[in-house]
Amino acid sequence: MSELEKIKHLYARAGFGLNADKLAVYQRLSVKQAVDELFRSSATSQSLALVTENVNYKMADKADKADTLTRKMFMKQQRQLERDLNIAWINQMSSTESQLREKMALFWHNHFACRTQNPWYAQQLNNIQRDNALGNFKTLLMQVSQSPAMLQFLNNQQNKKGHPNENFARELMELFTIGRGNYTEQDIKESARSFTGWGFNNRGEFVTRAQQHDDGSKTFMGQTGNFKGEDIINILLQKKQTATFLCTKLYRYLVNDVPDKTHVAAMADVLYKGNYEISPLLKFVFTADWFYAPANTGNLIKSPVDLIVGLNRQFYITYNNPDVMMQFQRALGQVLFYPPNVAGWPGGKNWIDSSSLMVRLKIPSTVLNDGVIDFHGKADPEDEAFLAAMPNRKPQAKTQAQTIADWDKFLAGIPKGTTKEQIADMLLSPAITNSLKAVITQSADVKSMVVELVSTPEYQLC
Template sequence: MSSVLNNKHLISRAGFGVSINQINNMEDWTPQKLSDVLFRNYNFTEITYQTPDFVKTETDDPKLIANQKRQQLKTFQKQNEELNLNFLMNMVHNEDQLLEKMAFFWHGHFATRINNSQFNQQLLNFIRKNALGNFKDLLIGVSKSPAMLNFLNNQQNKKDHPNENFAREVMELFTLGRGNYTETDIKELARAFTGWSYDKDGNFQERKNQHDNRDKTFLGKRGNFNGDEALKIILEQKTTAKFITEKIYRFFVNEIPDKSIIDKLSTDFYASDYDIKGLMKNIFTSKWFYDEKNIGNRIKSPTELIVGMMRILPMEIKNSENIVVYQKLLGQMLLYPPNVSGWPNGKSWIDSSSLMLRMQIPQIWSGIRPMEYSAKEDDDMDMGMKSREALNKSFKNPNIIIDWKKVENTFKDKKPENYIIINSGNINMESVKQFSDSDKIKAIINMMSTPEYQLM
């Protein structure tokens, strides 16, 4: 198996695909050298937004109050759009590709969907900063974030009226997995989380007068546990390490789990006290990672597809806010997961209409084909515009300028399929090369419009 194929595989799984600036190094790099680049310590930069906050004025007028709420919501939506695009552009341009890819994974694992852009920014940057750190720290920090507490209603969790929503999802989706706890464990964990809340500025608060101080029996232990203590009990379970390891394996390696490999990885993960970077290094430096069955077997998520195109085609986007519409059309809008389970994976990304759009985007963005799709209604995503007519009227093409000269120069002496398609041996080059071999640009657009390009 060629080193270029191995490098493409590693870059696509540990990042978002080969960038135009990496093409000339692909044949010289060894997987070890590339791994060193991936695991290097980079400077961390937070994601921010520039839209100014909405300033409320004191009033008792119900009409003015309602109008202020609408204006506040519009401000949140503009700020969330900025966060969305800045997160996406970090995936495209940040040298620290592994950090952004892990942040993308955790963004779906710890899924939240709320309007408050300040809370969204806070959680997003916490996840990014801790994406390769310690899962223990990540879990505790996310569990105390106002975005998560708000989304799962824990501010309503009080000692006399426990709300079990947050407790249930912490175990089912974030740590242990379904079947590894009882209904009694959910009730007892909810009691441990009573009083966990936040103030208007996004600071975590323990409302001690709302906390249930009585003894609890949770996962076989008894005591007057608070939320922190209960989370530590969850982390003491080897089942937690295995659940997280298997989910990471399915996302980064293969959707069909290999029990023996996962058992070994999770044992090491648990013994390391949940060192995420160590787990990822174990995966990406293992020989089995490069087994043929693990290469070109995953359908790209919409985010991976869009970011991968942006990395290989250097572009200037005049109407970047309309990239959000493409996310929506393809079914994966950052900051807006469908539910607390996050986004699905695999074949769920593909149906007859979405596959057609996915294959046409390279031509649409290159100006060869017009945009002929409209998004489904979802008021959260439509920025308050409930009618499809209003959404379509607001939509303009992204107005993309691609640096074709750079693309042409980069691929001048190279076969594009060796760098763009993961499993290029399976692609029918005759169907791609409808143009002369000398027209590399048209060949590249055609290549990115194939079913094979949807895989990584």
């Protein structure tokens, strides 16, 4: 693999792909330099600032008065904000130079999968995940655990002395840190007691409520003490298994669906010895020989968001009707801020079924030619109240994509004299097979060849 091919692979995994016009620049860099550049451009975190106030409580009081009109308006407004927030994030991913940070924010969005009806809380959690995406995992975990979105989602508001609610304690271990099979039911009970009193106030600020906290002695994973929530998190991070659990998940996100034990163990060493600093771990992965091994290139199935964002970036697509991006997410089975459950999107082959694959193959030609969209995707279960309250809603008719791809900019980025095959190599991660070569050599011109290339099963991989 040439240095340039390696850099292309790096950007496919650590970001959303390398644009054609960047190839010339990166041609002069070594992998090491490209990795440094990747981190340099992600040094700062740009928070989402779309939702400007926490309207939930103010409005919910009105809704409680059984004023149907207010309730409807409130629901409408909330949905609008959720949609705007979703699109704001997609747009940020589609245009930012901080590719690595956004890609990792997306990883943490799935690792700490959470739903909230409150867009302010959703945005707050998203910003925590972005700000700490390349920072320290302990800080990230602590902030996530103390965010209103997560406290509410995992019922810690109801976790009180004498009446523990174990939901947060269970998911903290099962999904956020150490993984199934490494703790007992008793550990869950004892840690739930330690988190009693953790909650948030009406202003959306974290509070510890002393009267609700069980300050008795607890025995957790063999240690006994008058533990608080922070102590439980510290004990969990002292276990090497937590580093192994995280690295397994990260390996599947960045390297291969099938974890390699040796590689994961090496990653866990770096994370554990580095006190859960995330950046050194990522640098270790991106500079490891095995990261560029043929078995680990061109074989990960892009998530729907990866696919959409990758297209947006490569072809500088403008959406005159941004709802189209929501429609794509629904039809492909990944709506940001709406994970299927607290375990997140399973990913890999789970993304692909007959219908989602056909939609994936159709989307590029639709957005690149401003084509017609004739699929919708299902409503999320949480939208049911809204649907029930809106009689006479009509099924959407076919819609024009209303997209503009900047073909001139794309084509200008391709150096003169580039062959069709080189363009194919640039756009696709897997090696070009003879059969695909046979198909694309028949293309009328470069533009139609490009549309065809990004409408292939190969383009679903990175």
